[in-house]
Amino acid sequence: MERFEVLSFGPGIRPHGERTPIRIAPEGVVLRPGEPTEETLPFEALRVTAGGFDHNQIALTWTKGEGIWSLILSDPRAKEIFLTTAPPSLAPQLAQWRKRTSRVQRGMRLGGILLALLLLLPLLLGLALWWKSDVLAEWAVHRISYASEAQFGNLLFEQARLDLTLLPEGETTKMVQEIGNRFAKEAPYPFQWHVAEDPTINAFAIPGGHVVVFTGLIEAADSAEEVAGVLAHEAEHVLQRHSLKGMVHQLGWRVVVALLIGEWGGGSVGEAAAQLQVLKFGRDQESEADLKALALLKKAEIDPKGMITFFSRLSKEEGVPIPLLSTHPPSADRAEAIRAEIKRLGPWKAKPLPYDWNQIKKKLAE
Amino acid sequence: MARMDVIDYQIFGSEMQYVEIELDPAEAAVAEAGGMMYMENGIEMETVFGDGSQQKSGFTGALLGAGKRLLTGESLFMTIFINRGSGKKKISFAAPYPGKIVPMDLKELGGQMICQKDAFLCAAKGVSVGIAFQKKLGVGLFGGEGFIMQKLEGDGLAFIHAGGTLAEKNLAPGEMIRVDTGCIVALQPSVTYDIEYIGKIKSALFSGEGFFYATLQGPGKIWLQSLPLSRLASRLYSAMPGIGRGREEGSLLGGLGGLLDGDN
Structure with a gap:
């Protein structure tokens, strides 16, 4: 015993x-x-x-x-x-x-769970956001009206403009605006097309309809159709509200980070604008912009081959990384996808763009 | 259980006390890092990670012990003072704020004591300082001592310290005493520690005693302090020029504010 x-x-x-x-x-x-x-x-x-x-x-x-x-x-x-x-x-x-x-034991377990939840809440929130971030961003973006998006875009553009030297009105800007406006006919935004003096081959879009093309890109293009391809692509970034989604996404992360670390990094408009140029679209967004751009080209009766030739020529050039391509999907896949989409849309009759390309290039070189 | 060292001691002072411990050759005492006041030549100090009671538990054991110590609000390290000289040597440890030092013979008390966190001052080597986790949510939140208390285990002598004057009470089987939250210093594990709603909303709001009493039900021995440090601190704080009134002790918000901390 x-x-x-x-x-x-x-x-x-x-x-x-x-x-x-x-x-x-x-x-x-x-x-x-x-x-x-x-x-x-x-x-x-x-x-x-x-x-x-x-x-x-x-x-x-x-x-x-x-x-x-x-x-x-x-x-x-x-x-x-x-x-x-x-x-x-x-x-x-x-x-x-x-x-x-x-009863005491149950209470303790319950208390433990509650306490753990309380402590883990920011972490869980972060996880949820990471998991469902796209859906959440989309939901939030849906709640923003086109008018306020355009207003916000104007604000961003005013900021971005400080770092840009915009080309004065002329043949080049006229061409870009004319081509661009062909895509903007049914858009809910007042699209505005700008050309900035900058030797880098790049173009970017701001929410609400401001699209900026760098002169370097126009110089690298071989025809107006190639520029049109890029413009259609950027227009789709705006129409699909890609940068807005990206920003909402990032803003959401900031909230989570602030919850986790307890610090709110200064989030001024200026900073947001500064980030805009480095704001990377996801590959899905790039492909989406590519494919939807083709529909725009079709509606505007512009030859889509320019889009393919421009991207594939650029990607062949070795050496200096080109900003326009660095965030984009591999060009072979990309061209393939574009071709497939053209096939799906059915070939269309394209009218050549009425611009003297040599003249425009000469003007730019001056 | 590790081998305990038997130590002789003497407590000096009245309101701000220190305890002088006499170590025989090769005898040792453990203390909270920073508690030592003076020691005689021949005593060597050794800092250990964890609580120093289990010397052979290996790295993970030490780490676990140290983690527990962090929870109770102790420093990660403990200091062992060993008499390496010949003949008896004296060492003393001082209380960090006005109050009393109480010697506890753990062997006599059944081998285990639970005390307010931060109460531990020093002990014979072999006494382990662990945590006692409050299992009742309400008691943890409103009982005045928080969820985590210290558990002293062993057969040796341990010294604890608390604020003001200490009341030592013996509770007979079933005998119950109501205590203001925050005034509990130590209790035997056989004592039931619970809370009781003060009863009337008017008293809860205006009596200044908070919403709950702590209740202690025997059998067993308890120690109560007349002046919890937080009370002293809040009086000092509110008397400080340019700061105004500090946080009221024992209030509902206070309990919620220091969710894990309790009153002290």
């Missing part, structure tokens, strides 16, 4: 408890077994309560003479033996004990 050492309390003994050896027998709890002061407490005389700091000890209380005595079972093995050997007469009290301890 197993023996345990427990603390017992009662009148006349040390107030902080006396270590007492006990044995749990079928007839009751035997105090100091084998010693001359051995004493057996019949189960019927015991009152069972839950207690202790952890609320899971078995406190056995009994009266002897005038005094109240108690002993505390905290050892898990002792508790188990007591629970199994106690006679049915104690069952209601034991059930009460079980109820109390399990």
